[in-house]
Amino acid sequence: MKALLLIDIQNGFCPGGNLAVPDGDKVVPVANRLIESGKYDLIVASQDWHPEGHGSFASSHPGKQPFDLHVLSGKPQMMWPDHCVQGTKDAELHPELRVPEIDLILQKGENHHVDSYSAFRDNDQDAITGLSNFFQDQAVDEIDICGLATDYCVKFSALDALEMLPGVKVRFIEDASRGITPEGVTAAIDEMRAKGIGIITSADVIDG
Numbered sequence: 001m002k003a004l005l006l007i008d009i010q011n012g013f014c015p016g017g018n019l020a021v022p023d024g025d026k027v028v029p030v031a032n033r034l035i036e037s038g039k040y041d042l043i044v045a046s047q048d049w050h051p052e053g054h055g056s057f058a059s060s061h062p063g064k065q066p067f068d069l070h071v072l073s074g075k076p077q078m079m080w081p082d083h084c085v086q087g088t089k090d091a092e093l094h095p096e097l098r099v100p101e102i103d104l105i106l107q108k109g110e111n112h113h114v115d116s117y118s119a120f121r122d123n124d125q126d127a128i129t130g131l132s133n134f135f136q137d138q139a140v141d142e143i144d145i146c147g148l149a150t151d152y153c154v155k156f157s158a159l160d161a162l163e164m165l166p167g168v169k170v171r172f173i174e175d176a177s178r179g180i181t182p183e184g185v186t187a188a189i190d191e192m193r194a195k196g197i198g199i200i201t202s203a204d205v206i207d208g
Ligand SMILES: [Zn+2]
Pocket: 048, 049, 050, 056, 083, 084, 109
């Protein structure tokens, strides 16, 4: 079974959103072509889904500004602008994404006290979301991952897929993803490649 995992393709991470990734909306038509390609048996989308006043928000820490490095529950934590608050437009999946063809939408980041970049488990690597068990139950042996943002949630999801699902082939789809900074994207791709994740483009999937 081959799965496509779409990470956080939400208004909040697209231009006009609260934590906009440069050109974040450009991933939507590429993701839609992948969804429509017929190459995947299973399509899963993750959705960053924070309660108001989440511990990853700078606004929850007096004196801190967005993108300050601070501490959450005793661990280093990037301070983010308030984003993807449950039930807001910012948290909705991008309106042009082909949501009806997505088999499972998995929400993450609901615990106030820990952030969750990965779709598989929180940043403490403590609470799992159930996604790895779901993929195992579905006998998934190949996972292609893309979305927003390459240097955070996409990278951590890809690395967790590799670590939590031994034997599963994991690939990152570069043109269906965007990152927060160019340096962050380069470092993330280098790290994923070094760990054994395939770096591909949507054309490799669609024409492959
Ligand atoms: Zn978040």
